[in-house]
Amino acid sequence: MTEHTASDRPRVGLFVTCLVDAMRPNIGFATLKLLEAAGCDVEVPSAQTCCGQPAFNSGDDATTRAIAKQIIESFARYDYVVVPSGSCASMIRTHFGEVFGDEPDWIERQSALSAKTWEVLSFLSDVIGYHPEDVRYDGLATYHDSCSGLRDLGVRDQPRAMLANVDGLQMTPLKDNDACCGFGGTFCVKYPDISNAIVAEKTRNIVETKADTLLAGDLGCLMNMAGKLSREGHKVKAFHTVEVLAGMAGDGGICGEGS
Amino acid sequence: MIQTSDRFKEHVTRALADDDLKIALSRTTGLLQARRRQVIDEYAEYGAARERAGAIKDHTLAHLDHYLEMFETNARANGATVHWAKTPEAARRIVTKICTQAGAKTATRVKSMLGEEIGIAQALSDAGVERIETDLAEHIIQLAQDPPSHIVMPAMHKTHEQVAQLFDDLHDIAPDTHDIPDLVGSARRELRQKFLSADVSISGANFLIADTGATVTVTNEGNSELTCTPPKVHIVTAGIEKLVPGMAHASVFLRLLARAAIGAEITQYTTFYNGPKRSGDADGPEAYHIVLVDNHRSEMLGSDLQAMLKCIRCGACMNHCPVYAAIGGHAYGAVYPGPMGSVLTPALSSLKAAKDLPNACTLNGRCKEVCPVNIPLPDMLRNLRARQWEAKLASPVTKLALGAWRFVARRPKLYHFATGMAVFGMRLLSLGRTRIRRMPMAGGWVKYRDLPRPEKGSFMQQYKASKHAGEKRP
Numbered sequence: 001m002t003e004h005t006a007s008d009r010p011r012v013g014l015f016v017t018c019l020v021d022a023m024r025p026n027i028g029f030a031t032l033k034l035l036e037a038a039g040c041d042v043e044v045p046s047a048q049t050c051c052g053q054p055a056f057n058s059g060d061d062a063t064t065r066a067i068a069k070q071i072i073e074s075f076a077r078y079d080y081v082v083v084p085s086g087s088c089a090s091m092i093r094t095h096f097g098e099v100f101g102d103e104p105d106w107i108e109r110q111s112a113l114s115a116k117t118w119e120v121l122s123f124l125s126d127v128i129g130y131h132p133e134d135v136r137y138d139g140l141a142t143y144h145d146s147c148s149g150l151r152d153l154g155v156r157d158q159p160r161a162m163l164a165n166v167d168g169l170q171m172t173p174l175k176d177n178d179a180c181c182g183f184g185g186t187f188c189v190k191y192p193d194i195s196n197a198i199v200a201e202k203t204r205n206i207v208e209t210k211a212d213t214l215l216a217g218d219l220g221c222l223m224n225m226a227g228k229l230s231r232e233g234h235k236v237k238a239f240h241t242v243e244v245l246a247g248m249a250g251d252g253g254i255c256g257e258g259s
Numbered sequence: 260m261i262q263t264s265d266r267f268k269e270h271v272t273r274a275l276a277d278d279d280l281k282i283a284l285s286r287t288t289g290l291l292q293a294r295r296r297q298v299i300d301e302y303a304e305y306g307a308a309r310e311r312a313g314a315i316k317d318h319t320l321a322h323l324d325h326y327l328e329m330f331e332t333n334a335r336a337n338g339a340t341v342h343w344a345k346t347p348e349a350a351r352r353i354v355t356k357i358c359t360q361a362g363a364k365t366a367t368r369v370k371s372m373l374g375e376e377i378g379i380a381q382a383l384s385d386a387g388v389e390r391i392e393t394d395l396a397e398h399i400i401q402l403a404q405d406p407p408s409h410i411v412m413p414a415m416h417k418t419h420e421q422v423a424q425l426f427d428d429l430h431d432i433a434p435d436t437h438d439i440p441d442l443v444g445s446a447r448r449e450l451r452q453k454f455l456s457a458d459v460s461i462s463g464a465n466f467l468i469a470d471t472g473a474t475v476t477v478t479n480e481g482n483s484e485l486t487c488t489p490p491k492v493h494i495v496t497a498g499i500e501k502l503v504p505g506m507a508h509a510s511v512f513l514r515l516l517a518r519a520a521i522g523a524e525i526t527q528y529t530t531f532y533n534g535p536k537r538s539g540d541a542d543g544p545e546a547y548h549i550v551l552v553d554n555h556r557s558e559m560l561g562s563d564l565q566a567m568l569k570c571i572r573c574g575a576c577m578n579h580c581p582v583y584a585a586i587g588g589h590a591y592g593a594v595y596p597g598p599m600g601s602v603l604t605p606a607l608s609s610l611k612a613a614k615d616l617p618n619a620c621t622l623n624g625r626c627k628e629v630c631p632v633n634i635p636l637p638d639m640l641r642n643l644r645a646r647q648w649e650a651k652l653a654s655p656v657t658k659l660a661l662g663a664w665r666f667v668a669r670r671p672k673l674y675h676f677a678t679g680m681a682v683f684g685m686r687l688l689s690l691g692r693t694r695i696r697r698m699p700m701a702g703g704w705v706k707y708r709d710l711p712r713p714e715k716g717s718f719m720q721q722y723k724a725s726k727h728a729g730e731k732r733p
């Protein structure tokens with residue numbers, strides 16, 4: 001890792017996450033825009049795929065290790081790795097170390113990478129100290145705390161503080177804001193009925209807030225909640241927090257709801 | 260209780276269709292969470308106490324043989340007979356033998372999950388001993404012939420309307436009204452005489468104290484005292500992991516237990532049993548037995564499941580688990596439900612017999628956050644999945660899907676091509692709408708939720724296009 005002085009711009013490798021890549025590139029571009037506005041030089045290494053969570057959470061440690069090595073190699077040259085997802089950031093930051101049992105070289109490289117990997121909002125707030133200005137979003141929003149970001153990485157106050165700078169945006173609290181939405185990666189595919197019961201509870205709480213907008217920091221959770229809201233016929237629009245902060249929250253939310 | 264964890268999915272389907280269960284669970288969990296938060300906020304030393312409790316348990320487990328010996332010596336000095344049971348069968352044999360030798364016709368029992376674990380109820384009935392559950396919730400489920408669904412609130416799955424119905428139907432004298440105080444009064448009327456006339460009492464223990472040989476029970480109803488004092492024989496059954504070195508250590512746990520379990524600062528009754536009645540004592544049993552049960556616990560020592568032996572059975576993890584809140588305790592098909600049960604059940608039976616339990620978890624981490632002794636439950640569940648993967652116990656569908664994913668995820672070029680194709684395919688499936696309601700292989704998702712129609716082109720495609728065109732991105 002190259003030391004950078006205050007005068008040069010931090011070099012950031014953007015890890016796009018597989019869901020953002022396929023389902024909502026807007027979140028990737030919003031992240032890019034915010035990072036550049038915050039004075040970073042951003043690159044998107046093309047050798048990235050997925051953070052490895054499907055394998056990790058299924059107990060397939062050999063595959064997780066192979067993917068971790070791929071990520072370690074393609075991101076080693078940056079000062080920071082930034083991820084628009086608490087869950088994928090936590091995968092790299094807190095869980096990669098669990099699969100390297102007996103390879104000291106790789107453990108060293110892995111811990112160096114983990115130490116410089118950040119979830120986007122905590123990076124902007126805690127590392128760079130950036131707060132967006134002159135952003136507008138008219139609406140009443142509520143915020144869901146996604147589990148990994150909240151519990152593994154301590155992302156709680158940062159998004160709220162940054163959102164407080166957005167003109168026209170009112171926030172209203174969500175009951176059980178820290179309760180899982182039932183997504184859980186492979187969980188929602190393996191146990192769809194339980195997942196549905198959990199997300200139904202979540203959407204009930206969201207609708208009760210009377211908010212017109214739902215914000216969160218993880219596309220997986222957002223797709224789950226937005227997909228359920230849409231299926232239930234609610235007009236609540238869901239956005240990733242960076243979309244609002246970058247002024248890139250359009251008419252249609254994640255599931256086209258509200259459009 | 261007979262373990263039926265292998266039928267987890269069946270149980271889940273039934274649980275999700277049970278409206279009474281839904282009401283019962285949502286009434287209780289919300290309340291318990293709020294109460295817990297309040298007493299923890301008011302307990303300034305919470306963080307330090309939690310740390311201390313974890314350290315005490317780690318120390319005790321590291322020297323468990325030493326403390327067990329110390330406990331045995333001191334308990335014997337107090338006049339107790341100490342028995343060792345490697346297996347549930349051995350424990351049942353010991354308990355029934357004591358009952359038969361005492362010529363017991365009735366036995367009162369105060370809540371003990373370990374009693375469930377070793378199958379005391381069946382053993383007593385096989386030995387012709389009438390069993391009387393003295394805890395209010397246990398009394399309810401005994402009437403309903405249900406197993407417990409929670410380790411602290413065994414009747415958590417029942418609404419008070421259902422309880423009223425049970426009492427109307429099965430109590431000698433029906434309750435006056437269906438108000439909760441009248442229901443409690445009715446249970447008291449039903450049980451009081453039985454308490455006093457029982458031949459044997461069987462209790463569990465929340466803690467075993469090595470340096471005094473005492474066994475400790477905490478209750479809110481005072482039923483432990485009523486259960487264990489009048490009969491002439493008292494039998495304590497306890498897992499070997501319940502040990503703490505001394506009184507001062509026990510008090511650290513007592514302050515945490517009630518707060519984590521029911522959101523109270525302290526439980527109403529905490530009793531230290533120190534052997535049978537001595538000359539000059541006004542009351543107490545003539546004989547006092549302690550049965551120390553292993554049942555796979557010593558195998559957990561030194562393994563990656565050792566931390567599970569720190570558990571003080573407070574139930575906070577289940578009170579905060581979204582899966583438990585959706586399906587209730589019975590769905591787990593095992594004595595111990597919820598997050599702690601999903602770790603413990605495979606350890607006490609086998610990974611195969613409990614194959615769904617480590618998987619039916621979103622790994623959201625709230626259980627670990629609320630656990631008063633900081634057991635890393637999600638990590639342990641994940642480790643169990645890794646063991647399953649190694650033992651090739653993963654389902655064929657999972658293996659197939661992961662196999663395909665693994666193939667592309669390790670080849671970035673192919674991966675980006677495949678993602679581009681998937682995006683193209685999903686846009687076709689959206690039929691021009693902004694959301695997708697039908698999709699092959701995503702049945703579980705679209706059954707309940709819409710899927711977004713992806714943007715035109717993946718991030719990588721758009722990013723490359725914009726870079727190649729030499730233009731600045733949006």
Ligand code: SF4
Nearest residue numbers: 570571573574576630
């Ligand atoms: S695992 Fe922790 S939270 Fe769960 S019952 Fe045991 S001590 Fe309580």
